[in-house]
Structures are given as C-alpha cells and as structure tokens.
Amino acid sequence: MLKSVYNWIDERLDITPMWRDVADHEVPEHVNPAHHFSAFVYCFGGLTFFITVIQILSGMFLTMYYVDDIVNAYKSVDYLQHQVAFGVIVRGMHHWGASLVIVMMFLHTLRVFFTGSYKAPREMNWVVGMSIFFVMLGLGFTGYLLPWDNKAYFATQVGIQIAASVPYLGQYIETFLQGGEIVGAQTLTRFFALHVFFLPGALLALLGGHFFMIRKQGISGPL
Amino acid sequence: MQDHNKEQQSHGKPNKRREMTRRQFLSYTLGGTGGFMMSLPLIANLRFAVDPLLQPKAESDWVKVIDVEKITDTPTAVNFEKNVVDGWYESDKGFGAWISKDASGDVFALSPICKHLGCTVEWEKNVNYPNEYFCPCHAARYTKDGKNLAVAPAPLDEYDVKIENGSVYLSQIKPNTRVE
Numbered sequence: 001m002l003k004s005v006y007n008w009i010d011e012r013l014d015i016t017p018m019w020r021d022v023a024d025h026e027v028p029e030h031v032n033p034a035h036h037f038s039a040f041v042y043c044f045g046g047l048t049f050f051i052t053v054i055q056i057l058s059g060m061f062l063t064m065y066y067v068d069d070i071v072n073a074y075k076s077v078d079y080l081q082h083q084v085a086f087g088v089i090v091r092g093m094h095h096w097g098a099s100l101v102i103v104m105m106f107l108h109t110l111r112v113f114f115t116g117s118y119k120a121p122r123e124m125n126w127v128v129g130m131s132i133f134f135v136m137l138g139l140g141f142t143g144y145l146l147p148w149d150n151k152a153y154f155a156t157q158v159g160i161q162i163a164a165s166v167p168y169l170g171q172y173i174e175t176f177l178q179g180g181e182i183v184g185a186q187t188l189t190r191f192f193a194l195h196v197f198f199l200p201g202a203l204l205a206l207l208g209g210h211f212f213m214i215r216k217q218g219i220s221g222p223l
Numbered sequence: 224m225q226d227h228n229k230e231q232q233s234h235g236k237p238n239k240r241r242e243m244t245r246r247q248f249l250s251y252t253l254g255g256t257g258g259f260m261m262s263l264p265l266i267a268n269l270r271f272a273v274d275p276l277l278q279p280k281a282e283s284d285w286v287k288v289i290d291v292e293k294i295t296d297t298p299t300a301v302n303f304e305k306n307v308v309d310g311w312y313e314s315d316k317g318f319g320a321w322i323s324k325d326a327s328g329d330v331f332a333l334s335p336i337c338k339h340l341g342c343t344v345e346w347e348k349n350v351n352y353p354n355e356y357f358c359p360c361h362a363a364r365y366t367k368d369g370k371n372l373a374v375a376p377a378p379l380d381e382y383d384v385k386i387e388n389g390s391v392y393l394s395q396i397k398p399n400t401r402v403e
Contacts (some may be wrong), residue, residue, distance in 0.1 A: 054264050061268040065310070072311060079311035086271040093264060 024213070030222035039150060042219075044108035049207070051101045054220060056200065058093040065144065067194035070185045073148035098140055125213040128132035132206045135199055142195040156191070157183050263302040275363075281308065285385055285392040289322060294330055294391065298323040298346045298356075298367065301332075303393065320382055320393055321346055321356070323367060331368075334380040334396050338371065339363045344379065378402045 010016055029035045031042040065080035065087075067073060080087045107127070112118055118126035145156040160183065164174035179186030243251075298321040307316040319331040333356075335343045340373045342360035349357040355372065356365040356379065364372040369379030380401035385392040 057264060057268055061271055064272055075311035080271075083310075084271055084274045085277070086267045086274075089267045090271045093267070 012091060015053065022215075028076045028219060028222075032220055041107075041111045044104050044111055048101060048104040048108050052203075052207070053099050054093055055097045055101060058090050058097065059196065059200075061090055062094055063196060068189050070148060070188055073146065073188060094143075096142060097177060101136060103138065105133060109133065115220060115223060119220075122213070122217055122220065125210060125217070128206055128209050128213065132203065132210060135203045135206060139195060139199045139203070142191040142199065145191045148197065153183060156187065275372075283383075283395040285394045287390045288320065288332075288393050289391050291330065291389050291391055292384055294322055294324055296324055298333070300335070300346070319343070322384075322391060325368070330384055330386060330391060331401065332382040332384050332391070332393055333369045333399075334382060337363050337375060337379065338377040338379060339375040366402075366403040369399045 019191040031045070032038045062080065065076055065084060067076045073166070081091050082088070112126070112129070122167050141156075141159055145152045160174055160177050163177060164170040166173055177187070177190070178184075232309065236241055240343075242292060284306060286303050286305050288303045291297065300321055302317060302319050304315040306371070307314055310373065312348055319335045319395070321331045321335055323328055323370055333354075337344050337358040337359065337360065339361055342358050344356040344358045344363070344365065346356055347353055348359060349355075354367065356367075356369070358364070358375070361374050363374035365375065365379050366372060369381065371378050378401075380396045381399045383394040385394070
C-alpha cells in the first residue's frame with residue numbers, strides 16, 4: 001500500500017534522487033561509535049537537533065491552551081498543566097528540553113572546538129553555529145517570561161536591566177524589549193511573538209544553513 | 224553475504240526460505256526503535272490536544288429566573304446569567320428563554336436560538352405571523368411548542384425546568400421533547 005503510493009508519486013515527480021541525495025552519505029569510521037566508542041562525542045549536534053524538534057512540537061501543542069495576556073497567562077499555564085491530560089508531560093518536555101538543548105549545544109560546541117573542526121574551510125559554519133547559540137539563548141530568555149509567575153517576572157526584569165547596561169544603545173534596547181515603561185502587558189505579548197514566530201523562524205533558517213554547509217563540506221577529518 | 228547465498232543455493236531451493244536481508248533487518252529495527260522513540264512525545268502531545276473531546280459535559284446549575292405566577296399561556300421572555308467555567312476563564316454568561324404554560328398547565332421554557340443559523344427568535348416578532356416565534360434573519364417560524372414551520376431544520380431547543388417554592392428554575396439546554 002505505502003509502497004504503491006510512493007511509486008505512484010515517484011513515477012510522476014522522480015523524488016527518489018532527492019531524498020537519496022540527503023540520506024545516502026558515508027559515515028566515516030572516526031565518527032562512528034560502533035568503531036570507536038569515544039566517537040559518541042560526534043552525536044551531540046544530532047541530539048541538539050532532536051531536542052529542538054521536540055521543543056518545536058511540544059511548543060506548538062502548548063499554544064493550544066496558552067494565552068499571552070497578563071490576566072490569563074498564569075491561569076492558562078496552571079490550567080494546561082493541572083487540568084489537561086498529559087499537560088504536565090507536554091509542559092515538562094518543553095521545560096526540561098529547554099535546559100537540555102542548551103546543554104547539548106554546549107557539548108556540541110566543545111566537541112567542535114577541541115577537534116578543531118571550526119578551522120578552514122568551515123569558519124562560516126562556526127559563525128552560523130554561534131548565531132544559532134545566541135538565537136537559542138534568546139528563545140530561552142523570551143520563553144522564561146511566558147508563564148508570568150514571580151520567577152518569570154523578576155528574571156525578565158533583571159535580564160532587561162542587563163541589556164539596558166549596554167553603552168549608548170542600552171535604553172533603546174530596554175524600551176524595545178519591554179515595549180513600554182514597565183515589564184508588563186506589552187512585554188508579555190512582545191516576548192511571546194519573539195518566542196513563537198521571530199526567533200524560531202531565524203533558528204530554522206540558520207539550521208538550514210548549518211546543515212547545508214556540513215553536507216557540502218563533509219565532516220572534519222580524524223584528529 | 225557471499226557465504227549466506229552459497230548456503231541457500233546448496234539447499235537447492237533458492238529464495239524459498241525468504242530470509243530477511245540485512246537491509247530489511249536494519250530498516251525494521253532502526254525504524255521500529257526510531258518510531259517508538261518519536262511516538263512517545265507524539266502520543267503525549269496528541270492526547271493533550273484532544274483533551275477537550277474527552278472531557279465530560281459540565282453539569283449546569285439551576286438558575287431561578289421568574290415567579291410561576293407571572294407565567295401565562297403567552298410566552299414570556301426571561302434573561303438570566305449563569306456561571307460558566309471555560310477552561311481557565313470563569314464568567315457569568317447571559318442566557319435567554321421563552322417561558323409559557325401549555326394546555327395542561329405545565330410550564331416549559333424554549334431556547335431563543337434559531338435552529339437555522341443561530342439568530343435570536345422572538346414571539347410574534349412579525350405581525351403577519353401571530354402566535355408564532357419568528358426569526359428576523361431568514362424568516363424562520365416556530366409554533367408555541369417550538370415546532371419548526373419554515374426555514375429551520377429542527378424545533379427550538381428546550382431548557383430543563385424545575386419549579387420550587389413558586390419560582391421557575393432553568394438548567395441545561397436539551398433537544399426539544401414537545402414535538403416530533
């Protein structure tokens with residue numbers, strides 16, 4: 001059944017070469033944990049992506065209940081966590097995944113650094129990777145405010161104060177992030193928009209570039 | 224691979240045993256494991272999403288709306304508020320009803336929501352149709368019992384009615400039980 005559906009589409013659009021091009025590639029011995037167990041350090045990039053997929057999935061489902069309004073934000077989070085079936089798991093995935101993605105990304109960065117994989121001709125991929133790192137931090141920062149509890153409120157207060165200490169530009173950054181005079185209604189909608197539209201968009205574009213470059217240049221050689 | 228093929232040929236019936244190829248084995252085991260790993264977050268997410276479908280219908284409170292004495296054969300409009308819990312949001316939502324007595328003196332209450340497209344019907348709204356509910360949107364008409372005469376596909380819904388200490392109490396809306 002599946003096979004015949006695939007063949008029907010393939011006859012018309014010739015899709016086999018497309019996914020073959022993506023899927024069929026050599027895994028060199030030095031990055032294969034089956035050959036050298038220590039090669040598991042090469043898995044962290046893939047794990048980062050795997051958790052990112054889980055973050056996107058669980059985040060999409062969370063927005064079915066969440067509202068980015070200061071009156072209802074906390075209540076909706078409380079409701080989805082305690083009243084909706086599996087709410088504690090879905091929010092748990094997003095909560096723990098958010099920390100885990102930073103950990104995995106950091107380990108991936110360490111691997112790239114200590115194997116010297118950032119060197120020519122892969123400097124551009126290092127720069128894109130660093131951009132991904134900062135977008136991820138931005139996602140963590142904006143997502144932290146959304147439950148609108150005390151922890152979220154004061155963490156954002158402090159975060160914005162730090163951003164405001166940038167020389168010359170600080171006060172503009174502060175107003176841009178806050179959306180108003182105080183951390184309040186306008187900050188919450190702003191952070192929500194950044195968290196679910198702008199930053200994920202930037203993240204997906206950067207990930208596309210990251211993966212394109214690694215496929216184009218191949219994985220770096222053994223030490 | 225080479226030895227394996229030779230062994231099969233030596234038995235004299237190639238392809239009869241239909242042994243699994245290495246590619247098949249790998250795609251089943253890796254696909255199975257990968258599918259299992261992805262299914263856990265997916266199942267949790269999907270159950271989370273369909274939760275409203277599986278929630279039991281909320282029980283409605285009884286709301287006192289009018290004194291029994293005020294009810295006549297002619298439908299009377301009443302408006303009342305009912306506490307509605309909508310997820311994390313709780314509010315008093317406005318409802319309307321047309322209350323009247325039937326031939327045997329029983330009190331009944333109809334919902335004013337037109338069964339055509341949900342506008343609000345009114346008793347004798349149109350002078351051309353006396354003794355009927357009339358909907359101003361598309362001229363749907365109903366009898367006093369709520370039976371649909373024109374346009375609407377179903378009779379007007381009915382409230383659960385209770386009379387206590389000389390007052391009429393209304394609760395849930397249910398399909399009309401007074402007409403076929």
